[in-house]
Amino acid sequence: MQKNKRERNKRTLSWSRLDNAAKIFPPTSHGADSGVFRLSCELTESVEPDLLQRALDETLRYYPHMCMVMRRGIFWYYLEQTTLSPRVAPEHQPPCTPLYFGSKSLLFEVTYWRSKVNIDVFHVLADGAGAIAFFTALMAAYLTLLHPEAGPIAAPQPPLSHKREDSFQKYYQAHSKGKAGGVRRAHRLRGAKRPDGGLTILEGVADVRQLLDLAHQYNTTLTVYMAALMFLAIHDEMYVRDEKRLVVLTVPVDLRGFFPSDSARNFFSTIRVSYDFRQRSGALEDIIEQTAAAFKRELTPERLAARMNKMASLEHHPLLRPIPLALKNLVLRISGSLSDLGETVALSNVGKFRLPEKLHPFVRGFGVFMSTGATQLCTCTFGSSLHFGFTSVFESPDIQRNFFTRLSAAGVDLEIRSNEFHKEDAPCSDAPIAT
Amino acid sequence: MQRCPYCNVRVAGNKSQCPLCGGELTGEPAPETELFPALEHPRFSGGFVLRLIALIAIIVSAISILVNMAVSTRIWWSAFVVVGCACVWLAAVVGVVNRRDIMQNIAWQAVLIPILSIIWDKWTVWRGWSIDFVLPCVCLVALLCMLVLAVALKLPVHAYAGQFGLVGVLGIVPAVLVGFDKVRVVLPSLICAGLSVALLAAMLLFHWQTFKQEFVRRFHL
Numbered sequence: 060m061q062k063n064k065r066e067r068n069k070r071t072l073s074w075s076r077l078d079n080a081a082k083i084f085p086p087t088s089h090g091a092d093s094g095v096f097r098l099s100c101e102l103t104e105s106v107e108p109d110l111l112q113r114a115l116d117e118t119l120r121y122y123p124h125m126c127m128v129m130r131r132g133i134f135w136y137y138l139e140q141t142t143l144s145p146r147v148a149p150e151h152q153p154p155c156t157p158l159y160f161g162s163k164s165l166l167f168e169v170t171y172w173r174s175k176v177n178i179d180v181f182h183v184l185a186d187g188a189g190a191i192a193f194f195t196a197l198m199a200a201y202l203t204l205l206h207p208e209a210g211p212i213a214a215p216q217p218p219l220s221h222k223r224e225d226s227f228q229k230y231y232q233a234h235s236k237g238k239a240g241g242v243r244r245a246h247r248l249r250g251a252k253r254p255d256g257g258l259t260i261l262e263g264v265a266d267v268r269q270l271l272d273l274a275h276q277y278n279t280t281l282t283v284y285m286a287a288l289m290f291l292a293i294h295d296e297m298y299v300r301d302e303k304r305l306v307v308l309t310v311p312v313d314l315r316g317f318f319p320s321d322s323a324r325n326f327f328s329t330i331r332v333s334y335d336f337r338q339r340s341g342a343l344e345d346i347i348e349q350t351a352a353a354f355k356r357e358l359t360p361e362r363l364a365a366r367m368n369k370m371a372s373l374e375h376h377p378l379l380r381p382i383p384l385a386l387k388n389l390v391l392r393i394s395g396s397l398s399d400l401g402e403t404v405a406l407s408n409v410g411k412f413r414l415p416e417k418l419h420p421f422v423r424g425f426g427v428f429m430s431t432g433a434t435q436l437c438t439c440t441f442g443s444s445l446h447f448g449f450t451s452v453f454e455s456p457d458i459q460r461n462f463f464t465r466l467s468a469a470g471v472d473l474e475i476r477s478n479e480f481h482k483e484d485a486p487c488s489d490a491p492i493a494t
Numbered sequence: 495m496q497r498c499p500y501c502n503v504r505v506a507g508n509k510s511q512c513p514l515c516g517g518e519l520t521g522e523p524a525p526e527t528e529l530f531p532a533l534e535h536p537r538f539s540g541g542f543v544l545r546l547i548a549l550i551a552i553i554v555s556a557i558s559i560l561v562n563m564a565v566s567t568r569i570w571w572s573a574f575v576v577v578g579c580a581c582v583w584l585a586a587v588v589g590v591v592n593r594r595d596i597m598q599n600i601a602w603q604a605v606l607i608p609i610l611s612i613i614w615d616k617w618t619v620w621r622g623w624s625i626d627f628v629l630p631c632v633c634l635v636a637l638l639c640m641l642v643l644a645v646a647l648k649l650p651v652h653a654y655a656g657q658f659g660l661v662g663v664l665g666i667v668p669a670v671l672v673g674f675d676k677v678r679v680v681l682p683s684l685i686c687a688g689l690s691v692a693l694l695a696a697m698l699l700f701h702w703q704t705f706k707q708e709f710v711r712r713f714h715l
Contacts, residue, residue: 074711132712161591262529475504476513476529480510480513481532482523
């Protein structure tokens with residue numbers, strides 16, 4: 060308590076600039092596209108809130124940069140250390156609901172329901188990989204508190220300064236030759252949006268081995284196979300006249316795989332993969348071939364560095380920096396909308412969640428959802444379970460249905476979850492049920 | 495577990511229909527496999543309050559224009575009502591947007607209210623009441639409110655350093671106006687400026703590091 064008071068009355072607070080990727084989120088986040096993503100973990104037993112709180116308090120000691128609030132400066136937003144301490148709460152809002160409400164709100168939230176733990180994170184704070192590092196550390200801490208017999212687990216941790224590092228700054232090179240490349244209009248999904256302005260949430264669970272077998276039949280990787288299926292799922296809903304535009308998938312790429320970094324903040328870029336249904340056959344084999352070639356072309360350190368430098372050069376531009384924040388927000392919002400015109404859907408393969416072997420028996424799987432202004436698919440694996448997290452602003456889940464029925468037609472055994480259509484319509488209490 | 499024969503998928507929980515195709519489900523429901531709670535939808539947010547205030551402002555403005563037209567159009571007094579409504583709405587927007595941060599709210603109101611008054615004063619033949627009374631009184635009240643709240647809520651200085659600095663500097667403006675001989679009734683301006691200088695000096699002398707840090711953060715390029 061005494062320490063807490065001392066902390067509170069400290070004369071100076073640590074603060075940090077927003078990293079390059081984070082800068083786009085505050086001005087462009089609105090409505091369902093809240094810039095918030097959710098990671099969730101399904102356990103085999105009901106969640107114990109007190110233990111979860113203890114685990115959270117312990118884990119935050121090693122991830123102090125999570126306890127930040129966002130404030131407005133004259134020229135830029137910035138993150139400031141806060142003395143607010145996060146409390147775990149029963150799940151009370153749909154996935155990816157906005158978290159930023161001014162300088163008094165924490166930018167992440169830990170919630171639980173029955174045997175599931177969720178963390179919702181505003182993208183300004185961290186990207187998928189950064190949040191996964193925190194979330195798996197939290198779950199490991201919680202499970203070791205719950206099952207002390209699993210023994211103390213000492214996961215190797217990178218130094219704090221590395222986790223706090225802004226890797227965009229570290230790898231930024233001015234005057235590098237990045238091709239500008241204007242935005243070409245892509246096919247945009249159509250359909251009635253949800254009347255409540257929220258997101259349609261659908262989750263599919265499958266065995267990753269079945270999917271890998273399918274991908275290997277086509278001599279390709281899981282990501283390319285899923286991207287190809289996504290192209291087909293979109294094409295199923297397209298009018299013939301829509302084919303004059305390309306179908307474009309935006310794929311976020313974790314830059315840590317290309318540039319060594321332990322940063323737990325944002326360090327990602329995106330690539331765009333397109334397919335022209337008017338010029339090409341539209342057969343799965345052809346789409347896979349095209350997509351694999353595009354991935355190979357785009358996923359090189361040189362291409363990614365060029366793109367990263369191009370994005371960062373805007374932030375370093377001597378004439379743009381002194382523009383007041385309100386004006387910058389306007390410009391960034393417009394450029395964000397223009398950039399959206401160039402994409403159809405987003406597909407993000409978050410990759411593997413890793414926990415110490417001893418804790419595997421207590422965990423069923425992990426899931427990921429990302430807020431979006433259109434439709435987005437996030438996939439992740441844990442052990443042998445592969446999760447597809449679909450979020451969409453459209454009421455009718457056509458793309459999702461096409462995607463899943465194509466998978467099930469290929470012989471994949473799928474389980475579908477939805478946060479709607481509950482038969483007992485009474486709002487659920489947070490009371491854990493006996494399972 | 496329930497199954498959708500059309501989509502050929504298993505469906506978790508106890509659902510009324512297939513979440514993919516909307517069709518009928520077969521098989522036994524398994525409520526224990528439900529992964530998402532049925533949630534109450536949020537009732538209303540800040541956006542609702544703003545819309546409500548905007549609606550009231552529009553209704554009042556419309557009625558005043560109609561009454562004005564019905565009675566006589568020799569004097570367009572309803573213009574004052576309309577602009578007055580707009581000003582009240584603007585102040586309400588600032589209030590609602592900053593409702594979670596009381597210090598921020600006070601600071602923005604201290605900037606907004608004098609600006610609106612100066613515009614009114616200018617528009618209704620300049621008599622100087624806006625800079626004689628409104629500007630110094632608003633700054634004075636804002637500074638005192640911040641001081642009382644800071645003490646009552648035991649807020650650390652860094653929680654309000656930026657806003658206090660802003661209102662403090664604004665509080666010195668009346669003295670500058672007196673210096674340029676723009677003010678007719680000088681007493682409120684002098685009291686306001688005196689208190690601002692005293693409070694700012696006290697804060698800067700005893701909390702120099704905090705204020706310096708706040709300045710660096712707010713103005714970083």
